[in-house]
Structure formats: C-alpha cells, structure tokens
Amino acid sequence: MAVSRRTFFKGAVFIAAAAAAGTALTSCSESDQPTPRGADAEPRPLPIPPLYEGTLDGDVRRFELTAQEGEAEIVPGTMTKTWGFNGPFLGPTLYMRRGEKIEMTVNNEVPEPTVVHWHGVHLPATADGGPALMFDTGESWSPSWTVDQPAATCWYHPHPHEKSAYHAYRGLAGGLIIDDDTTAISGLPNDYGVDDIPVILTNANFTEDGQLDEENGWVGDTMIINGITKPRFEATTRRLRLRVLNGNVLRFHHLSLGVPFKIVATDQGFLESPVEVDGVLLSPGERVEIVVDLEPGKDLTLRSDGLPNLDGLPDKETADMFGARDEFDLLEIAAPADDAPASPALSEELVALDVPSSASVEREFTLNGMEINGKTMDMARVDFVVDHDGPEIWHVTNENDDMLHNFHIHNARFAVKEVENGEVEFTSGWHDTIDVPPKSTVTLLVEIGYYPDPTLAYMYHCHMLNHEDHGMMGQFVVVEPGQEPDLALPNGHEH
Ligand SMILES: [Cu+2]
Known part of the structure; x- marks a missing residue:
C-alpha cells in the first residue's frame, strides 16, 4: 500500500498520540467496544471508604496515613496486587474543617519513593507534596497547614517525579472533605455514607x-x-x-x-x-x-x-x-422503599462566589504534545514567580487538534472567564482542574494561595497523569515582593 507523505505524517502523530494515551493501536477498531472484566458477575454493594476524622486536640487535627502494598478483590473472585493508604486499595476519606490546623504524618511503606499531593487544598509549598518532596521507602513525611478555604470535595494522590500515573493507578488515592459552617444548607444531604x-x-x-x-x-x-x-x-x-x-x-x-x-x-x-x-x-x-x-x-x-x-x-x-x-x-x-420520607426543598441559595472582576497580571500557557510553553518539566527551573497576593488571568491554549488535555493548578482556585474555539461543558463555580479541548483557549481568573517561600515550587500541569509524567508540567514559586526564588532541590536535581 502506498503511503502518502501526508498519511505518514498523520500516522506518526497518531502513533505519538497512542503512546501518550497508553493504548495500543490494535485496540482501536470500531467494533472493539470494551468488555469489562467481571461483567457477568452479580453487582456487589458499593464500598464506602471509611470517614477518617483524625484526632482532634483543640483546633489541631492529626492524621496518619501509611502508603502500603496489599491485595484487593477489585473483580469478584480475583485477588489483585494493589497499593493503598491505611488499607490494601485506595484510602479513607479525610474530614477536616475550615480554621483547623492539620498535622499530617505520611509513612511510605511501598517499595518506591513517593509523596502525597493534597489536590485542591490551599497550603504552604512545604505541605503541597510536589515532586521535590519525594521521600523514600521506610521514611515518613509530616506536613502541616491551616485549613483556610470554603467547604469542598478535594482528594489526595501521589505526585512523585515521572511516576504519578503508576502510583495512582496502583491505588494511592482517596477523598478529602473540607467542611465549614455553610454546609448546613436546607435540603442538602450531608450524612456520610447514607445520603x-x-x-x-x-x-x-x-x-x-x-x-x-x-x-x-x-x-x-x-x-x-x-x-x-x-x-x-x-x-x-x-x-x-x-x-x-x-x-x-x-x-x-x-x-x-x-x-x-x-x-x-x-x-x-x-x-x-x-x-x-x-x-x-x-x-x-x-x-x-x-x-x-x-x-x-x-x-x-x-x-x-x-x-x-x-x-x-x-x-x-x-x-x-x-x-x-x-x-x-x-x-x-x-430506589428507596415507598415509606422513605420526603426530602425538604433544596435551597436555591448555596454560597456567594465572590469572583474578582479584574486582575493585574496576565500569563499565557500553551499545551502541545507533552510540553507546556515549549518545555517539559525541569525541577531545577522556575517557570515564573508570583510576588503578589491577588488574582491573575491565565490564558490556557490546547494547540493540539488530536489530543485531549486538561489543566490543574496547585494551591489555587479559578473561575472560567471565557472559552474560545471550543466548548467546556460546565464552567460555573470555582475549579482547580479544567478541560481544555483541542484547539481551544480557556481563560481563567486565578486566585493563588499566598504563602511566600522562595525555596519550594508549586506545580501546574495537565492532569492526565501520564502526560504529567512525560513532562507536561511547570512550576512557579510564590515570593514576597522583590524576593528572588532559591529552590532547594532534592539529590540528583541540582541546578
Ligand atoms: Cu495532557
């Protein structure tokens, strides 16, 4: 079969996309709808991860998480080797309230260095769990922070350099509920594990x-x-x-x-x-x-x-x-039984969003292949500094027409201001991760937690974790006005 230059080029992109997607070309025939493993089995009751409220001592809440190996019956009748926190697979749902001081201990009992990122949580870079904070098997890490953000459903997962996809896939992930006084909303279910x-x-x-x-x-x-x-x-x-x-x-x-x-x-x-x-x-x-x-x-x-x-x-x-x-x-x-009591009307008023109307700093980010702004991740490089406590406008463009990407910012929340050349289905509210469809530009009004520390960076990246592992990530440092970044780097990542 003759292959035109154009077809070859397209094929090359195709293969690159397949490699990035982690899927084999042979699995892509049109007739090949997925056949889920265990599809013939009877349904099993939905497991509810235990709600882990830690130990409360005044306004200090302490948690201990151990990343460990185990085995889990993900599919009925099959024991699969897995990783988990405080159990064989996945982790407990952490519960914390606004205003509390969190003292976390994470023990690494898996056979590789790892680190845990508290996804969606606003906190100092020393607690954020970026790749520079990886720690070895047998070691512990004890980050602390004060909960200073509205009620939200966040989560935690590993963020080791070039291995995040593997660690999350093996099961190192769990939910994290931040609560505050706003959650007593009329008609809103809030009995964990029940409704x-x-x-x-x-x-x-x-x-x-x-x-x-x-x-x-x-x-x-x-x-x-x-x-x-x-x-x-x-x-x-x-x-x-x-x-x-x-x-x-x-x-x-x-x-x-x-x-x-x-x-x-x-x-x-x-x-x-x-x-x-x-x-x-x-x-x-x-x-x-x-x-x-x-x-x-x-x-x-x-x-x-x-x-x-x-x-x-x-x-x-x-x-x-x-x-x-x-x-x-x-x-x-x-469905519930006939005698399940009726629910009161769900309140039409939840919270005020308080989205700022303008920002003094604008930045541009282009996602292309496995690069952001033409670069892959370098732990020794500071991509930019944030030297102020105020909102910013970020324009994020997916330059690929044949690849999905999304975008996550650590220690931040953002509102979607505009989507050009594409459609993002649900843009209301505050986000920390957003779809950036092929060829589109998504403009974000970003609020970054202001915890100046010139020695450690926060990440922004595509949250398709294998894209992140392939380098689709950059880092910024939050400093006092006029302060220069001075990264403390782990062994093997010197300037
Ligand atoms: Cu991506």
Missing part, C-alpha cells in the same frame, strides 16, 4: 492472571468505583448527594443518570445556586457534587455515556485513543 456518598472513579486493564496491566492500562476497559467493579448502592432516602471524583489516569467521563440532576458544587466548593443538567463532563482530577431525587420503584444507573462532540477530537480513530466514545454503566442506584 452523602463518595464516588471515586478509576479504571484499569487486567492481565491474564488478574493483575493491574501497567503497560496498557491508562484507558482501561474495566471501570472501578470505590475500588470494585459493578457496584450497587441501596438508597434509603429519596435524595442523594454524590461527590464524584474522576480519579482516572487518563479517561474523561461524561456522566448521566437517565434523569435530570442538580450540580451543587464543583472542584472548589458550592455554586451560588444548584444548576439542573442532564449530564456533566469530568476530566481527570475534577470533582463534582451532584444532587439527585429518587422515586420509589425507579432504580437509576450512573453512566459514562461518551464525550459529546468527542470533546473536539477530529475523528473516531483519534477519539478511541482516549476512550472518548466508550460507554459504561458505573453504579446502580436502587
């Missing part, structure tokens, strides 16, 4: 012998929800709040329930008022809080129903690199 339910979405491919496939698993065929396949939740109330986290390395989800539902919160907390939608797109790292009303006798299914308009990807072949056309049932929700 306030964490839904942690991950996925994997399994090898023949039932182990996590690390060669070809980033766009896995098997959906894992709170650590298992095919879960079912038996509702006992007529209203549920689902705190959904896309904890995938690479897969985007467009979520639906078959009935309209309300979005009450995004990554960084509540909206001004609930917004009714039929579906919502969640890119890796993003969270959304959903409220859905249930009717006795009407079971629902949380589904991933394929990305609308392929999220801007040009064709089916490219879309299949990212699993953008795949459809899955994620979670069965069994």
Whole structure:
C-alpha cells in the first residue's frame, strides 16, 4: 500500500498520540467496544471508604496515613496486587474543617519513593507534596497547614517525579472533605455514607492472571468505583448527594443518570445556586457534587455515556485513543422503599462566589504534545514567580487538534472567564482542574494561595497523569515582593 507523505505524517502523530494515551493501536477498531472484566458477575454493594476524622486536640487535627502494598478483590473472585493508604486499595476519606490546623504524618511503606499531593487544598509549598518532596521507602513525611478555604470535595494522590500515573493507578488515592459552617444548607444531604456518598472513579486493564496491566492500562476497559467493579448502592432516602471524583489516569467521563440532576458544587466548593443538567463532563482530577431525587420503584444507573462532540477530537480513530466514545454503566442506584420520607426543598441559595472582576497580571500557557510553553518539566527551573497576593488571568491554549488535555493548578482556585474555539461543558463555580479541548483557549481568573517561600515550587500541569509524567508540567514559586526564588532541590536535581 502506498503511503502518502501526508498519511505518514498523520500516522506518526497518531502513533505519538497512542503512546501518550497508553493504548495500543490494535485496540482501536470500531467494533472493539470494551468488555469489562467481571461483567457477568452479580453487582456487589458499593464500598464506602471509611470517614477518617483524625484526632482532634483543640483546633489541631492529626492524621496518619501509611502508603502500603496489599491485595484487593477489585473483580469478584480475583485477588489483585494493589497499593493503598491505611488499607490494601485506595484510602479513607479525610474530614477536616475550615480554621483547623492539620498535622499530617505520611509513612511510605511501598517499595518506591513517593509523596502525597493534597489536590485542591490551599497550603504552604512545604505541605503541597510536589515532586521535590519525594521521600523514600521506610521514611515518613509530616506536613502541616491551616485549613483556610470554603467547604469542598478535594482528594489526595501521589505526585512523585515521572511516576504519578503508576502510583495512582496502583491505588494511592482517596477523598478529602473540607467542611465549614455553610454546609448546613436546607435540603442538602450531608450524612456520610447514607445520603452523602463518595464516588471515586478509576479504571484499569487486567492481565491474564488478574493483575493491574501497567503497560496498557491508562484507558482501561474495566471501570472501578470505590475500588470494585459493578457496584450497587441501596438508597434509603429519596435524595442523594454524590461527590464524584474522576480519579482516572487518563479517561474523561461524561456522566448521566437517565434523569435530570442538580450540580451543587464543583472542584472548589458550592455554586451560588444548584444548576439542573442532564449530564456533566469530568476530566481527570475534577470533582463534582451532584444532587439527585429518587422515586420509589425507579432504580437509576450512573453512566459514562461518551464525550459529546468527542470533546473536539477530529475523528473516531483519534477519539478511541482516549476512550472518548466508550460507554459504561458505573453504579446502580436502587430506589428507596415507598415509606422513605420526603426530602425538604433544596435551597436555591448555596454560597456567594465572590469572583474578582479584574486582575493585574496576565500569563499565557500553551499545551502541545507533552510540553507546556515549549518545555517539559525541569525541577531545577522556575517557570515564573508570583510576588503578589491577588488574582491573575491565565490564558490556557490546547494547540493540539488530536489530543485531549486538561489543566490543574496547585494551591489555587479559578473561575472560567471565557472559552474560545471550543466548548467546556460546565464552567460555573470555582475549579482547580479544567478541560481544555483541542484547539481551544480557556481563560481563567486565578486566585493563588499566598504563602511566600522562595525555596519550594508549586506545580501546574495537565492532569492526565501520564502526560504529567512525560513532562507536561511547570512550576512557579510564590515570593514576597522583590524576593528572588532559591529552590532547594532534592539529590540528583541540582541546578
Ligand atoms: Cu495532557
């Protein structure tokens, strides 16, 4: 077969995209819809990660997390080697309240250096868990910070240099609930595990012998929800709040329930008022809080129903690199009994967003291949400094027409001001991670936590974790006005 120059070029891009997507070209035929492992098994009860409130001593809340190896029955009848925090797979849901001082201890009992990033939390760089803070097997790390942000569903996951995808995929991830006095909203479910339910979405491919496939698993065929396949939740109330986290390395989800539902919160907390939608797109790292009303006798299914308009990807072949056309049932929700009491009306007023109207500093970021602004991550390079405590405008452009990317900023929250040349499905509220569709520019009004420290950097990166591991990340240092950065670097990463 003759291959034109143009076709060859396109093919080369295609292969590069496949390598980045971590999926084999052979798995992309149109007829090859995923066959989830354990698809024939009966549903099992949805596991609810334990709520870990730590130990409260005055206004100091202490936690101890141990990253450890284990085995988990992700698929019924198969024991899979996994990693987890304080257990074999995934971790407990941490609970903390605004104003408290957090004293965290993380023990590393996995056989590789790691570090934990508190995704969505505003805190000093010494506690942020960037790659410069990796620590070895057998060692511990004790970050501390004061909770100084509104109620939100955040999460925690590893951030080791070039290995974040592997560590998260093996199971090092958990939810983190920040609470404050605003959560007593009329009609809003808040009984953890009863009507306030964490839904942690991950996925994997399994090898023949039932182990996590690390060669070809980033766009896995098997959906894992709170650590298992095919879960079912038996509702006992007529209203549920689902705190959904896309904890995938690479897969985007467009979520639906078959009935309209309300979005009450995004990554960084509540909206001004609930917004009714039929579906919502969640890119890796993003969270959304959903409220859905249930009717006795009407079971629902949380589904991933394929990305609308392929999220801007040009064709089916490219879309299949990212699993953008795949459809899955994620979670069965069994309706409550007839005598479940009615829920009071959900308040139309949640919180004030207080988005600033202007900003004094503007920055531009271009995402292309595995680079941001033409560079891959260098722990010894400071990409820019933030020397003020005030909002900034960031313009983030995905220059690729054939690759999905998203964008996450550490120690920050942002409002979406504008989307050009593309469509981001849900832009209301405060976020810390956002889809940047092919060829689009997303303009963000960014508020960065002001904790000056010239010695340690914060990260911004594509949150498709294998893109991050391939270098799609940069770092900024927060300093006092006029102060110069002076990075303290780990061994092997000297200037
Ligand atoms: Cu990316």
